[in-house]
Amino acid sequence: MDRRSVLRGGLTAGGGAALTLLTGGQASALVRTGRPSLTHGVQSGDVTAREAVVWARADRPSRMLVDLSRRPDFRGARTVLGPVLTPDTDLTGKAFLNGLPPGEEIHYRVRLTDLDRRLTSAPAAGRFRTAPRTRRDIRFVWSGDLAGQGWGINPDVGGYRIFRAMNAVDPDFFLCSGDLVYSDGPLTETVQLPDGRTWRNLVTAEKSKVAETLPEYRGQFRYNLQDANLRAFNANVPMLYQWDDHETLNNWYPGEILDLPQYTEKRVDVLAARARRAMSEYTPVRTARSGRLYRKIAYGPLLDVFMLDMRTYKSPNDAGTSPTQKDGLLGSEQAAWLKRELRASKATWKVIAADLPLGLVVPDGTAQESASQGDNGAPLGREREIADLLSFLKHHRVRNTVWLTADVHYAAAHYYDPSKASFTDFDPFWEFVSGPLNAGAFGPNTLDGTFGPTAKFVAAPPHANTSPLEGSQFFGEVEIDAHTSVLTVHLHDLNGKTLHTQPLTPKH
Numbered sequence: 001m002d003r004r005s006v007l008r009g010g011l012t013a014g015g016g017a018a019l020t021l022l023t024g025g026q027a028s029a030l031v032r033t034g035r036p037s038l039t040h041g042v043q044s045g046d047v048t049a050r051e052a053v054v055w056a057r058a059d060r061p062s063r064m065l066v067d068l069s070r071r072p073d074f075r076g077a078r079t080v081l082g083p084v085l086t087p088d089t090d091l092t093g094k095a096f097l098n099g100l101p102p103g104e105e106i107h108y109r110v111r112l113t114d115l116d117r118r119l120t121s122a123p124a125a126g127r128f129r130t131a132p133r134t135r136r137d138i139r140f141v142w143s144g145d146l147a148g149q150g151w152g153i154n155p156d157v158g159g160y161r162i163f164r165a166m167n168a169v170d171p172d173f174f175l176c177s178g179d180l181v182y183s184d185g186p187l188t189e190t191v192q193l194p195d196g197r198t199w200r201n202l203v204t205a206e207k208s209k210v211a212e213t214l215p216e217y218r219g220q221f222r223y224n225l226q227d228a229n230l231r232a233f234n235a236n237v238p239m240l241y242q243w244d245d246h247e248t249l250n251n252w253y254p255g256e257i258l259d260l261p262q263y264t265e266k267r268v269d270v271l272a273a274r275a276r277r278a279m280s281e282y283t284p285v286r287t288a289r290s291g292r293l294y295r296k297i298a299y300g301p302l303l304d305v306f307m308l309d310m311r312t313y314k315s316p317n318d319a320g321t322s323p324t325q326k327d328g329l330l331g332s333e334q335a336a337w338l339k340r341e342l343r344a345s346k347a348t349w350k351v352i353a354a355d356l357p358l359g360l361v362v363p364d365g366t367a368q369e370s371a372s373q374g375d376n377g378a379p380l381g382r383e384r385e386i387a388d389l390l391s392f393l394k395h396h397r398v399r400n401t402v403w404l405t406a407d408v409h410y411a412a413a414h415y416y417d418p419s420k421a422s423f424t425d426f427d428p429f430w431e432f433v434s435g436p437l438n439a440g441a442f443g444p445n446t447l448d449g450t451f452g453p454t455a456k457f458v459a460a461p462p463h464a465n466t467s468p469l470e471g472s473q474f475f476g477e478v479e480i481d482a483h484t485s486v487l488t489v490h491l492h493d494l495n496g497k498t499l500h501t502q503p504l505t506p507k508h
Helices: 003-007 162-168 214-224 228-236 268-282 332-344 383-395
Strands: 038-045 052-058 062-069 078-085 092-097 105-113 124-129 138-143 173-176 190-192 198-200 239-241 295-298 303-307 349-353 401-405 411-416 429-433 453-459 474-480 487-493 498-504
Touching (some): 038 124, 038 239, 052 105, 303 332, 332 383, 401 474, 411 498, 453 487, 453 498
Parallel strands (some): 138 173, 303 349, 349 401, 401 429
Antiparallel strands (some): 038 052, 052 092, 062 078, 062 105, 078 092, 190 198, 295 303, 411 429, 411 453, 474 487
């Protein structure tokens, strides 16, 4: 690997907040001696043909070094000087790599040096594959919802086992569809199951209450990274991350004022700002200078991935019956960006990563959380924004879009057919649902007939909030064949067993 190429564009330094004692929540006054160490493994993310993000966290202020090589033994590796990890962002940091070779497997190794450069940590290794510039087979996995509804890391069953199954697929990347943490989901040490068994949770101070402060939101991410399966997966598979509601709290929207006794901070905008900062510190996401989370990841001539943010620009949850509403999930700027980028895309397949499903009714009390409200009629409320987008795609001949989502805690394959819809000005398309990763299972939800969806496959639990011990934990896999361009979706269970397969042939 050419050193000049690797270093082109430079690196952006990250930082880190003071270490806290689990029991006190106050800054620790411990003076650490000896070598620095990595506390929560390594992660990579937002990998394109030429760029990648590498993440790490230290146990003290230190400098991050990243060794890069085409070889797993790191012979001939080049070392890139990364950021100084400081208490400002909880001792986390990200190295933003540029000038990487496309279509290659890159091995990386993170080391830490103390600030006087005398002592160096033991290394932690990872790998990623850069996106190709030519036709190549592609495989990736997607899912969401981790540690929700009271089901956390259970050491009795080996922790988050689903990451072992996803790792075995050897995907090019993991598309996280949101709810990577449950900041509003306190855990208890034990939960009694209906069949008499006991579920046992690993519990930390931050996971024993709802998150409100910045340290508490950071603690949500640190909690999940205690799991060895997740750390091994992170080291082996780069992530494309999008957030949803539970990174902050259930079903939130900008401007909301809470009426919940468990929260002392009632302003959701304050909570969301803290949650977003913690998320940015703890995930390998590359955000634009504007701080926006929606973005396109180009993955060669066969695939573009459009990562949506359906939370930041969300309208208040209501009945969803306005006949004049123009947006509500994407907002005007994101919607214009999405139309422009989809129309300009030359990739065979356009995967739209949505953190909320389109045609499923997702109630929020008497209001609606998603686009659909269940009346099966002409588009109203947030449906109008979706209808406008679908009509745009048809009239501008944007072909081969596939929607991937999670959120509802079961697996499904939905086919949207204008011949069965109340609104007909769109081309047929597929939406696939997976999840949860490790959370309560629910569903199935009601389908709204406005856009003519039919459930071609559903795998849902026998009752609400089934534990991971009872199954109904799911992830999805997408394969694109370089020779035929056929995109095939597989829906898998907790152990990797294939439950449903749907091949799709591209239209020209």
